[in-house]
Amino acid sequence: MARRTYFAFHYQNDIWRVNQIRKSWITKEDIQDAGFYDASLWEEAKKTSDVGIKRMINSGLGNTSVTAILIGTETSNRRWVRYEIIKSFEKSNGLLGIYIHNQENQEKKKATKGSNPFECLGVKITDKGKKVLFYELKNSKWIEFADLPSKASNYDEKYDGKFYRLSEFGYKLYDWIDNDGYNNLSSWVEEAASKK
Numbered sequence: 001m002a003r004r005t006y007f008a009f010h011y012q013n014d015i016w017r018v019n020q021i022r023k024s025w026i027t028k029e030d031i032q033d034a035g036f037y038d039a040s041l042w043e044e045a046k047k048t049s050d051v052g053i054k055r056m057i058n059s060g061l062g063n064t065s066v067t068a069i070l071i072g073t074e075t076s077n078r079r080w081v082r083y084e085i086i087k088s089f090e091k092s093n094g095l096l097g098i099y100i101h102n103q104e105n106q107e108k109k110k111a112t113k114g115s116n117p118f119e120c121l122g123v124k125i126t127d128k129g130k131k132v133l134f135y136e137l138k139n140s141k142w143i144e145f146a147d148l149p150s151k152a153s154n155y156d157e158k159y160d161g162k163f164y165r166l167s168e169f170g171y172k173l174y175d176w177i178d179n180d181g182y183n184n185l186s187s188w189v190e191e192a193a194s195k196k
Helices: 011-022 050-061 079-090 181-194
Strands: 003-008 036-038 066-071 094-099 121-126 131-138 141-144 150-152 163-165 172-175
Touching: 003 011, 003 079, 003 181, 011 066, 050 079, 066 079, 066 181, 079 094, 079 121, 079 131, 094 181, 172 181
Parallel strands: 003 036, 003 066, 066 094, 094 172
Antiparallel strands: 121 131, 121 163, 131 141, 131 150
């Protein structure tokens, strides 16, 4: 079954590399063979306000079951990528990260490997499991995530008062080139979906 997959990425720096990955399904025999289809919408979002961008992200994530973060040099520091990750976590999408720095751009150049975005985002469960607070790492300090500060939740009380980096949830990280993303993306997406 092909999974509707949302791709989160840094539009300005990485669009050439990203489009090669997002459109890799086109060269497959059919959408089922590809194992995913793209639900991203950044070409339109870059033309609108903050509220409009949030609305577009929320809508784009609406019918997805997996979010793949395409990690370039600066991806983990980007405000809207962080929002996409937190919203994906909030809606219980399967999450995975794919390093794309080894994929050549239009000038046949590779990039510097970026940091793991799951390391710079966190959650804290409060109110006996009834509330989750979202955090981000900025200037070496954990601060409440302003774009989505809290949400009602239904976690087990044993998690109350505990802080977790998203990296502690075991989201898998891959390299598009080194791990043969062209042939393996569908299995990565399916594995992420199974761990929601």
